Amino acid sequence: MTAAAIENQLKGASTRNAAARARMLRSLLPALSLALVLLAIAWLNPRAISYFGFSLMLNLAIPITLATIAQMFVIAGNELDLSIGTFVGFVGCVTATWLKDAPLLGIVVLAGSIGVYALLGALIHLRNLPSIVVTLGMSFVWQGLAILILPKPGGKAPDWLLSLMAFKPPFIPFPIIAALLIAAVVHFGLMRTSYGVILRGSGGNAAALKRAGWSLLKTKIVLFALTGLFGVLSGMALIGITTSADANIGNGYTLLAIAGVILGGGEFVGGRVSPIGAVLGALTLALAASPLLTFMHIPPDWQVAANGAILIIVLAARVLISRREK
């Protein structure tokens, strides 16, 4: 072997290594974003880093995480769900009324709404419709239904749901355990099973999947049904925490969920999503939007701006990190 050949081989190995390093850094970015926000909190208010502090700050983390995972499934199939927020609100209203007073009816309605999501997936695929418009329309439908079910804020969460969400495990706050559990389950399902690969493939290269004999109609239906399922879980978790419902309770979740997926390293096209990243992204957002800002002496006027600024700082930090790797 000549020296030149050896040199070439070494060069090849080093570019391979660099590519692997870049990929790893990329997958670590969501965790780094979360660490960055945690560091900022620890620096601003050391007392917040405690069992009680985390329980308070991550109060709404479970529903946000579930809504983000819901959004992640449609994004995996190159679609976008602009109705997830009002859907969470609709589920909340059903949970606080029918699920408590007439559990059987409540269960049927919630299961039916997952079926509606599956049908939407079929409709979008069969008629080749832009999901943005269909889900935009559905966002009005869910909100309208929510107002019809619960015209005024009120209702009450079922007792079993209240006690579930009030669960206080030793040492580690419940939202963290729940987030780990959600991340593990979805990661296994979507990243480690063979059908999970097919689902992501429908966003990566639909034509290739079709030629390999898989039904794109089925993948779209499954992805949308999963979005519906996690939307239902998100709405129920939300009502378990807030104890009563309001037709507008979930409206902010649409944009939060999209932001969470993107913060978590997901991309709008190409089936590139990461369940663990999405959970980390959702936690970052939950912390950024938490009551933490009130005891940081930020006047209420500027609270929303602080959320935006945190989002921008996290993204700026990510750019710095990914530039360094080049």
Added chain:
Amino acid sequence: MASLQTLIAKPWIWSFLGALLVWLATVAFTGGYGGGGMITAALSLAVFTVIVGVGQMFVITLGPGNVDLSLPANIGLASAVAMKVMDGNDAMIVVGLLAALACGMAVGAANYLLIWALRIPPIIATLSASFIIQSIDISYGRGLQIKPPPGFADFTNWQILGIPVLAILTVLFTVGAAIALQRMIYGRSVLAIGQNIRAAWLAGVNVGRVRFLTYTLSGMLGGLDGALLAGYFRGANVDIGNEYLLASIAVVVIGGTSVAGGKANVPGVWGAALFLVLLLTMLNTFGVSAGVRLLLTGLIIVGVITVAGGQKALR
């Protein structure tokens, strides 16, 4: 017959047909009463959606992921700026309008700065920006009780033979936008970028500049809309632009512009805006409750898009 066929092939025809059907349904319900007034009212209200819709259309045409979510916050802030600068004084109308335009342009430029400097998807960039703008507006517009100058309020409500002057001006503006889109280098560049950003870049299109101009344009139109809304509704308000987030996207897409980018449609924005406003008027005339109104609006949007059908995939 050939001309009829080309007319049917136009994607925007559906939105106008929808608007016409809704109007006919309402007039049939009222027994022919108030049909003219309904058109006047629909034109006055549709104007505000059309103005931001055109801005949003240019942004969406840039390609997948491009969307301006900061419009509602932008409209809110510009409405406050316009009212504060005009300060109820007729002599300051032009200055106030310019201030609102400048405010909107600054927002648009800031949006693009975030997209360019942080290389983040526009959805997230404009969303983060909107949080900050909203806070500036809350802080700046606190307790703002300034009425628009009487001259300005009259102007926004001015009608000639039942046709709002603002609507006539907006029609002229949309004609200009259509020419800019189809016949000018800027518009062709926007379309080229939306079809294939890399090909456009290789063909020598200054991609960065065109995208910057587009986001600034969208911001500017948001600013203009804010000032006009404050004039029409007699005062600024933090929430004045809230409904225009979904409405601006809805009119663009119902109007036949492709969400995948590279294909835009200006007349469709008008048709879709009239359709949505008339739909709301119809449901109000029928006297349905807020919940039913939302439910039917949503079902009709889904129904229209299903019937009008998606475009065949290019690849």
